[in-house]
Amino acid sequence: xxxxxxxxxxxxxxxxxxxxxPAWVQATAPANRETKLDQFLQYMKEHSTVEILDLxxxxxxxxxxxxxxxxNDTHWNLLGGFVAGQEVIKTLEKQFPDLPPLRLEDFIxxxxxVVGGDLARLLGRQPVEKNFFLFxxxxxxxxxxxxTATNLISAWNDPHPSIISENPALLTETAVVFHDSFGQAWQxxxxxxxxxxxxMQERREFNSKVILDNRPQIVISxxxxxxxxxxxxxxxxxxxxxx
Numbered sequence: 001x002x003x004x005x006x007x008x009x010x011x012x013x014x015x016x017x018x019x020x021x022p023a024w025v026q027a028t029a030p031a032n033r034e035t036k037l038d039q040f041l042q043y044m045k046e047h048s049t050v051e052i053l054d055l056x057x058x059x060x061x062x063x064x065x066x067x068x069x070x071x072n073d074t075h076w077n078l079l080g081g082f083v084a085g086q087e088v089i090k091t092l093e094k095q096f097p098d099l100p101p102l103r104l105e106d107f108i109x110x111x112x113x114v115v116g117g118d119l120a121r122l123l124g125r126q127p128v129e130k131n132f133f134l135f136x137x138x139x140x141x142x143x144x145x146x147x148t149a150t151n152l153i154s155a156w157n158d159p160h161p162s163i164i165s166e167n168p169a170l171l172t173e174t175a176v177v178f179h180d181s182f183g184q185a186w187q188x189x190x191x192x193x194x195x196x197x198x199x200m201q202e203r204r205e206f207n208s209k210v211i212l213d214n215r216p217q218i219v220i221s222x223x224x225x226x227x228x229x230x231x232x233x234x235x236x237x238x239x240x241x242x243x
Contacts, residue, residue: 010182012225067131072117081185142169144191158202165191175218178205
């Protein structure tokens, strides 16, 4: 249908910070090992025209500036989400030159301690999270308007509400983004670059009805590496209702 498609696997935290793993884990998992994602990327390069965005190196490079994942949680922080999101924009910009990127200088980003994290909850604790960043846009940015979409039904009956972002600025590109919890950071940032975006938070989602109803120029699917490693592709495709 002439829609640009991009598939993205958000890296597991331990693949960006392998040096933080216990020594016995590092010894059993050599740094040069071939992962399922490595195999997939090579296969798609040889057998498909679908572009797959590998975010691992850009996040490894960015961690030299500041932490890109939360300390007490499996998720990237807003800095990691920003870096990853701008790599998405950079990739799409090759085909959509009017898609404006963001710069870190467009925001005031500050380290703000919070409490908790999904890893901390496994231990029954509430320690202070040291790697949380708060992003405040500067006045030069035209802020997008976010609203909850009540008429979009997930094929997986996911309870997370879908979000529609619309920007009153003179932008042109539109998108549908299927994502898991890692893509929540993109709900904050992508709206500055797109005229309109539909966000559906369900890591297994590829909803053809939503695509056809909204007629976007771009469709993005994001899935965390751990789910990419474990989900059965046949089960995923059975829900997609493709012709």
